[in-house]
Amino acid sequence: MNIEKNAMPTHRFVLPFERLPATLPIFPLRNAVVMPGAQLPLNVFEPRYLNLVFDSLGAERMIGMVQPDSAAKGEHQPKLYRTGTAARISSFSETPDGRLLIVLTGVCRFDIREEIPTTRGYRRVVPDWDRFRDDYELSGPVPGDPGKIMELLKEYFQRKNLNPNWPVLTQLPLPVLVNVLITQLPFDVPERQALVETVSIEERYAKLLGLLEFEMVAARVGTDAKPH
Template identity: 45%
Template sequence: MSDLPTELPVFPLPGALLFPRWQLPLNIFEPRYLNMIDDVMQEERVIGMIQSMGGPKSRPHLAHTGCAGRITAWSETGDGRYLITLTGVARFDVKEELSVTTPYRQVVAEWSPYEDDLYEVAPSSMPDRQKLVRALREYTDANGMATDWLAVEEAPLETLINALCSGCPFSVIEKQALVEAQTLKDRAETLITLLEMDVSGSNGGTLQ
């Protein structure tokens, strides 16, 4: 934990979730975030993904908890955009937002509640895959969603949970509950609860 930066640039983006060891591709085009990527590429290459939670459109409120990721892939397009991939490192709480001159926002990060994020989940602490799959089947059946069940059965469990948390059409508040769930097992239980709650209210779609 001591290797992680105390001051962290953040990218507020509702609906885009990052988790430890999960990869998130991003298309960066806003000038302030292009500037942020330029700056962090010269240092630790770490930024914080965090959801915005209401407030003014020009400066929305930040959620209390986000997840930091390291830039592990980077390319520039012909029209000046950056295509990056973030690999999740650990979650953080926002202790305070800094008053800065940079066009992007920065916070003081509190890492200590999430020290376990740095370690692989022990097999004994893994959630129940079949319980999750049952809830997912009920959810997809109720909403007419096409699903690759072979991929669901074969995917590593942590990868499957993170993919569903990121890809299912939950609200910002519901997704924030997934980010804040303390352990992977807690995240899976929260996910199952959301799937069960949304069975009758989803609008349908396709799970990839």
């Protein structure tokens, strides 16, 4: 799992909430979200998105990740979900064949107020940050039993044959852990988007817990139903 241990809003490279940009270039990508405090690696090769990265590196280093909404049809380009996450380019490297390998670190979610025209191939929006000021507060307690989600995760990772970095996961504040799991776990697009749009960490934690519990119950039933 990609985690930046110092990716809290007080990180010296993170813009203060009051200085978040008035416009934001966006990278619409299905099943790719990056919640605040989590990291997302991207392989960038399309010319328009290379333009986006280079332009961002020359400005605030901020990119908005928004999922396309396959249920809504656009006339010329895919419709977008209303809510995404702004992330900073925390590292990048070039490849000999002309690609960029970048790592995005999530900063703050936003709602799309409007889309504005551009001349560089990629899309740009006017973000509304107001609902997500609390994304800058990721260290507070979350009501509930932290041990419950860890037990579910042990079973989840075992069934998926995954070997996470447990020492790092167990040391994360619960709000950061929730955001990292939303970013990294292979949820369906509508499920992941519902988590992205959930404002409070308490509700987000409850929804995440519910999804994990449902999947584990379904997996147990499926295993029990198989002939021996």
